[in-house]
Structures are given as structure tokens and as C-alpha cells.
Amino acid sequence: xxxxxxxxxxxxxxxxxxxxxxxxxxxxxxxxxxxxxxxxxxxxxxxxxxxxxxxxxxxxxxxxxxxxxxxxxxxxxxxxxxxxxxxxxxxxxxxxxxxxxxxxxxxxxxxxxxxxxxxxxxxxxxxxxxxxxxxxxxxxxxxxxxxxxxxxxxxxxxxxxxxxxxxxxxxxxxxxxxxxxxxxxxxxxxxxxxxxxxxxxxxxxxxxxxxxxxxxxxxxxxxxxxxxxxxxxxxxxxxxxxxxxxxxxxxxxxxxxxxxxxxxxxxxxxxxxxxxxxxxxxxxxxxxxxxxxxxxxxxxxxxxxxxxxxxxxxxxxx
Ligand SMILES: [Mn+2]
Numbered sequence: 001x002x003x004x005x006x007x008x009x010x011x012x013x014x015x016x017x018x019x020x021x022x023x024x025x026x027x028x029x030x031x032x033x034x035x036x037x038x039x040x041x042x043x044x045x046x047x048x049x050x051x052x053x054x055x056x057x058x059x060x061x062x063x064x065x066x067x068x069x070x071x072x073x074x075x076x077x078x079x080x081x082x083x084x085x086x087x088x089x090x091x092x093x094x095x096x097x098x099x100x101x102x103x104x105x106x107x108x109x110x111x112x113x114x115x116x117x118x119x120x121x122x123x124x125x126x127x128x129x130x131x132x133x134x135x136x137x138x139x140x141x142x143x144x145x146x147x148x149x150x151x152x153x154x155x156x157x158x159x160x161x162x163x164x165x166x167x168x169x170x171x172x173x174x175x176x177x178x179x180x181x182x183x184x185x186x187x188x189x190x191x192x193x194x195x196x197x198x199x200x201x202x203x204x205x206x207x208x209x210x211x212x213x214x215x216x217x218x219x220x221x222x223x224x225x226x227x228x229x230x231x232x233x234x235x236x237x238x239x240x241x242x243x244x245x246x247x248x249x250x251x252x253x254x255x256x257x258x259x260x261x262x263x264x265x266x267x268x269x270x271x272x273x274x275x276x277x278x279x280x281x282x283x284x285x286x287x288x289x290x291x292x293x294x295x296x297x298x299x300x301x302x303x304x305x306x307x308x309x310x311x312x313x314x315x316x317x318x
Pocket of ligand 1: 015016073099121122123153
């Protein structure tokens with residue numbers, strides 16, 4: 001029996017977990033001599049999924065000899081949970097499925113082993129489309145998890161969803177009751193999330209068109225970035241007509257995770273701001289990071305990058 005390790009990104013979200021889970025099911029069904037080994041961080045989000053198998057931690061995975069490796073939903077070297085495993089597998093046996101546009105440090109995977117669709121809303125969308133196109137059987141559990149992954153990455157189809165996304169979603173064999181159940185479970189906040197939501201404050205910055213929100217937690221608390229990936233948090237930090245760009249600073253000790261969002265008609269190029277601060281993403285929503293820094297410096301840097309960007313955009317206007 002050969003072993004295929006399946007990895008995804010740190011701070012795994014539901015698109016990550018559901019794409020890993022579905023790929024494991026596909027491999028099991030189509031390759032009888034390959035056993036999938038799912039390697040992710042622990043996450044409370046698994047409770048929302050259907051019929052989830054065991055995911056193991058990187059510590060446990062280190063003792064397992066892997067023959068193949070598949071990476072889902074991430075193509076940045078330092079964002080992969082368990083990246084050290086990559087070099088334990090021959091290059092020809094490494095695979096990637098992803099939908100992100102930023103690729104700061106390319107993973108050592110040959111082009112023919114990559115499926116990257118930057119137009120796809122989520123990795124689950126890419127997998128669902130492949131399954132539909134190849135007329136593979138999609139069980140109710142698989143359909144449910146794929147739907148959950150797409151729903152989560154698009155925040156209920158409000159970000160990054162396309163005609164193609166909706167077309168694929170409609171083809172998933174799920175009854176209305178199941179769709180509603182998935183939607184409801186995504187909406188439910190855990191007590192920890194309720195607490196964090198209440199801790200968000202708006203920062204008083206006097207910058208035209210920009211709203212800044214902060215959630216600052218001590219370093220001893222657990223990683224909260226996955227917990228805030230919920231539309232209740234997005235609603236709280238949503239850009240408005242008056243402030244079409246919003247910046248959400250999530251601080252955990254000295255490390256900061258910055259989420260930008262903007263209304264589609266805003267000229268500010270938030271993606272280039274994100275790229276300047278160790279990040280990337282999409283045109284209307286992207287993220288950056290600061291490591292070992294202070295809140296003051298993070299705020300000053302963001303404001304100065306925003307101001308530079310604003311002047312630049314204006315320069316080319318009539
Ligand atoms: Mn994703």
C-alpha cells in the first residue's frame with residue numbers, strides 16, 4: 001500500500017478542510033493501492049463538516065513514509081502546514097490544487113502536476129467542477145462538504161463567486177434542506193467567536209475613504225485568525241459608501257494579520273498594498289502580515305501605503 005499525504009494551509013478554513021477531505025475520498029475510490037493521510041492543524045471547523053475522517057498533526061505525520069504528496073488550497077511556501085514533508089517525496093510525485101493568485105515563493109512542484117484556477121472561488125469549486133465534468137459519482141457527504149467549502153470561501157457567494165461558481169453549485173446533488181443546514185452551521189458562532197466579535201474596535205484614523213478596525217489579543221491566546229473568518233466578522237468590518245476601503249488588523253501578541261476589503265468601484269489598489277506587507281489575495285479582498293512588530297508601526301505603515309496608493313491612483317485621473 002502506497003501512502004499519499006494531503007496537506008493544506010496553516011490556519012485551515014473550511015475550503016482547506018473540505019478540499020482535503022474530498023480529495024481523500026476521491027483517491028480512496030479510484031486508487032485501491034493508495035492510502036490517503038490527511039495532515040492538518042486541529043480545527044473546530046471540522047465539527048461543521050459531514051462524515052469527516054481522521055486528520056493527523058505534523059508531529060504524527062513525521063514517522064510516516066509518504067510516497068506521494070498533494071497540497072490543497074495554498075501555493076505559498078511558508079503558508080503550507082507541514083511543508084517539510086515536501087522534500088521527503090520525489091518531485092514527480094508532488095501535486096497541487098489551488099485557486100490563489102499570489103505565489104510568493106513557488107512550491108517545487110512540476111507544472112504538469114498542478115491544477116491552478118485563479119478564477120475559481122475556492123478549491124472546492126475546482127474539485128466539484130472536475131467531478132462533474134468527469135461524471136464521477138458525488139455522494140451526499142461529498143456534495144455537502146464541497147458546498148460548505150464554496151460557501152465559506154465566498155462568504156455565502158458574496159465574494160469571488162462567478163456565474164461558473166453558481167452553475168457548479170446548482171449541479172451538486174444536494175437537497176434544499178441540506179443546503180440550509182450547511183448555511184446555518186456556517187452562520188453559528190462558537191462562544192469564543194462571540195467573545196472575539198465583541199472585542200473588535202474601530203480605530204480613529206482621519207483618512208478619507210479608509211476605515212480601520214482592530215482586534216488585539218495577547219500572544220498566549222490561541223491563533224484566532226480562523227475564528228474570525230466568519231461573515232459576522234465580515235459584516236462588522238465591511239467597507240461602506242463613505243469608507244469604501246476597510247482594513248481589519250488582527251493582532252496576536254507581536255504578530256499581525258491584516259485583512260483588506262473594498263467596494264468594487266473603489267480605485268485604491270488594495271492588492272498592491274497587501275503585497276507590500278507580506279501578503280496577497282484578490283482585487284477586492286486580500287490580506288497581509290507583520291511579524292514581531294508593534295501595533296503603532298503596523299498602523300503607520302498601512303496608512304502611509306494607503307496614502308501613497310491614493311495619490312498614485314489620482315495622478316492618472318482626468
Ligand atoms: Mn480557499
